[in-house]
Amino acid sequence: MPAKPVPAAPPAPAAVRLSPRESACLHWAAAGKTSWETGRILEISESTVNFHLRNASRKLQVRGRRAAVAAAIRRGLLHPVTA
Numbered sequence: 001m002p003a004k005p006v007p008a009a010p011p012a013p014a015a016v017r018l019s020p021r022e023s024a025c026l027h028w029a030a031a032g033k034t035s036w037e038t039g040r041i042l043e044i045s046e047s048t049v050n051f052h053l054r055n056a057s058r059k060l061q062v063r064g065r066r067a068a069v070a071a072a073i074r075r076g077l078l079h080p081v082t083a
Contacts, residue, residue, distance in 0.1 A: 018077055022056040025049050030069045030081040 018026070021042075028038040035049040042049070053065050060071040072078035 016059050016075060016077065018056055018059065018072070019052070022052045022059070023072075023078065025052040026056055026065075026069055026072050026078050027081065029053060029065045030073070030078060 021044075024042055025038055028041060033041065035046045035053070038049045039046045053068060056072070057063060057065070057068040060068050060075070062068050062071050069078065073080055
């Protein structure tokens with residue numbers, strides 16, 4: 001009787017590289033800051049913050065800032081923020 005083939009392991013997630021601005025925006029999102037507040041802190045516009053958060057979400061293959069923060073922490077791209 002032939003042996004059953006062993007199922008292949010799921011592919012490892014591709015390496016993700018976040019830009020410094022994407023990482024900074026995720027950091028402040030993890031700290032609970034709004035896009036407006038993050039923009040004031042980083043001296044960029046609110047829409048630019050949203051742009052960087054959308055790019056980070058796309059790279060991490062998630063939807064939304066909370067999911068992006070969680071995915072970045074899981075992958076070791078962002079350290080958990082404590083208050």
